[in-house]
Each structure stands twice: as C-alpha cells, then as structure tokens.
Amino acid sequence: MSTAHQSDYFTLFRTALDENDRRSKVIVFADIVGSTDMKAKGEVTWLPTVGKFYDVVGEAVSQTGGRVVKYLGDGAVLAFDDDKAAEAINAAILIQESLEELRHDNKLQCQCSIGVTTGRPVSFEIAGATDFVGESVDLAARLCGAANPNAVWADANTVSAANMARVRSRVGAAMRRGVAEYRTGEESVRLKGFSDPVKYHEIIWSTTPFGVRNSVVTQIVNRESDKVVAEAANTSRDRSREWQLGTVVSWSGDRGMGFVRADGEKEDRFVLKHWLVGVDELPRGQRVAFLGNTAAPGKKNATAVRVMIFDQPTQGQIAVCPDGRDYVFVEVRDSNRTPNRGLIFCPRPATESKIGDWVSVVPIVDASGRPAMRLG
Structure with a gap:
C-alpha cells in the first residue's frame, strides 16, 4: 500500500499501479436519492437527515464486519475483504431495511440506492486512513446511480463470489425465501465510462425488485427477455401463475394486509400492502385481478400478488x-x-x-x- 504526501498523488497512484499485491475487495457504494431537493429545504432538514443516514450505514457495517472507507456528503463508500461478499450484500440489505423502518415510523424521509462490486482497487493511505480508487469503485458508483431508490445492485463478480446461503433479509425470512430467490437473473446495462454492458443482479431484499431508474431504462440491453418470454x-401451462379474478374479503389499513377470495376457490388468499399495484388499500367487496402463489411451507393461506383493481x-x-x-x-x-x-x-x-x-x-x-x- 502506498502512502500519500501533500501534492504527491501523481507519484502515489503511479507507484500503486505497479504494485503486484493489490488485493481483491468488495466495494459498497450507497447514495441518498433526491439529495439536491433535500438540500434546497435548508440545513435544518438536510444535515440531520445525512447524520442519521451515516448512523444507519455505520451500524450496518459494524454488524457485518466491513468498514466505512469514507462519507461523501450524500453517500458512503464501504469496503469488505473478498471472502466477505455475502456480508457486503447483507450490509446493503441492512441499510435499506433500516431506512424503510425509519420511513414507516415517520422518523426519517430518506431513500438510497446501493451498488456492490468486487475487484482489485488501488489502495492508498492518507491522513492515517486507507482509501481506494479504481474501476471497481467507479463501477459501484455507476450501478448505484442506475438503480432505482431502495434497490441493491451487485455485479456478477460479487454474486459469483458470495455464499448466497448467508444472505438474509427480514422479508425473505418471513417468506421462507430460497437461496436463489434473493437475486434476479443476470441482467446487463450500459453505464457511462464502461465500453461493454455491465452484468449485474438485483438483490431482492424486499417483496419484489425495485428495478432501473427511468433515466436509464432505455439503456437496458439484456433483461433476459428470452427467459421472461x-x-x-x-x-x-401453469394454472397457479395465470391471472385470476377475485373479491376482497377483508382489509386492515393499520396492519397493511388483508384477504382475497379467488372466483371458484373456497379458501382466502393472503395479501400484503406491498403486493398491491397502483393502490395503497383494498376496500371490502372490491373486484381484483392477481397472480396466485401456493402457500409457503408452514403457512395456512396461499397468497395473491401483483394485485390490481379490475377494469x-x-x-x-x-x-x-x-x-x-x-x-x-x-x-x-x-x-x-x-x-x-x-x-x-x-x-x-x-x-x-x-x-x-x-x-x-x-x-x-x-x-x-x-x-x-x-x-x-
């Protein structure tokens, strides 16, 4: 590792590039979404929000064994050893879960997107702390910038290196999600500064993926469309995944959940607020269309997801x-x-x-x- 002296970065980076012992690292780049609008509301709103975001990031890192490399005003860069790719993904999940909980409790209105990459960045020491630069750091930032608010994107190298059996989320545990269900299939997107499409997976820490920002949606070059088709x-050929019609039997706005009975079925299907599309609640007696899932192991009720108001x-x-x-x-x-x-x-x-x-x-x-x- 090279050490920086004042006004000596040129020599520092030149020397670092020649080093043969550059170690592989997992880089996590987290960035607050909408920070410009937040800053426009003044320091009284902006600074406490950033402070709480830093606290959330720090707590996630302390629980997963990584470290904060630096804070960037409206973001943060984290680093993990290359054998801790799963822990890096879990840190990203913990950040998103904590922010979601704070939003739900009306304690903090803050969203972020996160990119996770694995590579061999250039490391250097400045003011007694280790920092990183290089392609993997840039890629983490670009993935973060392309992802929708609340999303966690990990490049293909990270997912390949991670023991996905160690990846956990609260929603995933509640849904008894399998190892393969914590990520989407491989996708790729064109990103500024990278000549070839970048392969990545979205980490499914919530009920569904969050997807791509509108500004880059037209740049998607491979969404595994053949597989989707x-x-x-x-x-x-799979009746359980066809669209079904049904009627809302009950709905609890306080709990964000309810039950729907499909036409021709005798048992009610469980519905969560996060599985609704276009609405926040379902009035009793409302006609709906949905996709059905079988009951999870140990659960009584099958579920209705992607629920939409009929007609x-x-x-x-x-x-x-x-x-x-x-x-x-x-x-x-x-x-x-x-x-x-x-x-x-x-x-x-x-x-x-x-x-x-x-x-x-x-x-x-x-x-x-x-x-x-x-x-x-």
Whole structure:
C-alpha cells in the first residue's frame, strides 16, 4: 500500500499501479436519492437527515464486519475483504431495511440506492486512513446511480463470489425465501465510462425488485427477455401463475394486509400492502385481478400478488419489447414509498412502441371469458 504526501498523488497512484499485491475487495457504494431537493429545504432538514443516514450505514457495517472507507456528503463508500461478499450484500440489505423502518415510523424521509462490486482497487493511505480508487469503485458508483431508490445492485463478480446461503433479509425470512430467490437473473446495462454492458443482479431484499431508474431504462440491453418470454409462455401451462379474478374479503389499513377470495376457490388468499399495484388499500367487496402463489411451507393461506383493481387502468412502462413479436412486457409500480415492481405480459400496442414508453394496463376478461390484460 502506498502512502500519500501533500501534492504527491501523481507519484502515489503511479507507484500503486505497479504494485503486484493489490488485493481483491468488495466495494459498497450507497447514495441518498433526491439529495439536491433535500438540500434546497435548508440545513435544518438536510444535515440531520445525512447524520442519521451515516448512523444507519455505520451500524450496518459494524454488524457485518466491513468498514466505512469514507462519507461523501450524500453517500458512503464501504469496503469488505473478498471472502466477505455475502456480508457486503447483507450490509446493503441492512441499510435499506433500516431506512424503510425509519420511513414507516415517520422518523426519517430518506431513500438510497446501493451498488456492490468486487475487484482489485488501488489502495492508498492518507491522513492515517486507507482509501481506494479504481474501476471497481467507479463501477459501484455507476450501478448505484442506475438503480432505482431502495434497490441493491451487485455485479456478477460479487454474486459469483458470495455464499448466497448467508444472505438474509427480514422479508425473505418471513417468506421462507430460497437461496436463489434473493437475486434476479443476470441482467446487463450500459453505464457511462464502461465500453461493454455491465452484468449485474438485483438483490431482492424486499417483496419484489425495485428495478432501473427511468433515466436509464432505455439503456437496458439484456433483461433476459428470452427467459421472461419463456416464463410467460409457460403461464398457460401453469394454472397457479395465470391471472385470476377475485373479491376482497377483508382489509386492515393499520396492519397493511388483508384477504382475497379467488372466483371458484373456497379458501382466502393472503395479501400484503406491498403486493398491491397502483393502490395503497383494498376496500371490502372490491373486484381484483392477481397472480396466485401456493402457500409457503408452514403457512395456512396461499397468497395473491401483483394485485390490481379490475377494469381500472394502471400506469406502467414498457420494459421488454421483442422485435417482430406481437407482445410487450410492461413494468408496473405502485404508489407506496417502497414501490412494487413487476413485469406484465400484454398485447403489443397498435402504435409504434419502444422501451421506456408509458402506457396504461387494464385487467379485463377476454373474449374467451378468461382474465387478461390490455393496454388502455
């Protein structure tokens, strides 16, 4: 490791590049979303928010065995040894869970996005502390900047190195989530400063992934669309994943949960607020469309997810638009502070369409009498 002296960074970095013992590190880059608007409200609002964010980051690091490299005003850089990739992911999850809890309790209105990468950064010492620069640090920052608020993105190297069996989240534990269910499939996105598409996975710490920021959604080059299309095609052969219609049996606004009974079923299905799309609650007797899941091991009730009000349009954004096909996939989101994300299979619009276009999705009954989706 090289040591920096005043006005000697050129020599420092030049020497560091020639060192052969550069160690692999896992870098976590966390950044507050909407910091510019927050600063406009004045220091009385801004500084306590940043201070609490720093506390949340510090506590997450202390629980997972990493260290804070530096704070960046509205963000933070963390470092973990390369054998602690799972711990780095868990630190990112802890940060998001803590911020979500604070928002829920109206104690702090702060969201962040997080990027996690593994590589061999250049390390140097300044003022008695070790800092890092290099491609993996830049990549963590770029992934963070491309991810939606509340999202955790990890590059392919990190996910490959991590023992995903050690990755945990509160929601994941409650849902008895399997090892493979804590991440999306491999995706790739073009990022500024990187000539080739960057492969990454989103870490699913909440009920669903949070996805890509609107500003970069048109830059997605591989959302595993072939896999998504295949899954959609299989829907017709998998009754449990077809759209179903049902009626709201009960809803508790205080608890953010309720029950829906599907047409033709005798047992009620459990619904959480985070599984609603376009609404925050479900009045009793409301007709809804949803995707059904079987009951988790040890649980009595099956669940209804991606719940939408029947015959009511919901805004979404085209996320997959295969050339030469008569369908698209629309990403929908709800109005909660921690938005639900999900892809919906729809007929291709009659007008020219492309990734990133906003459209309305409406649950209907098609000519054959089956629940379906149409673009409004």
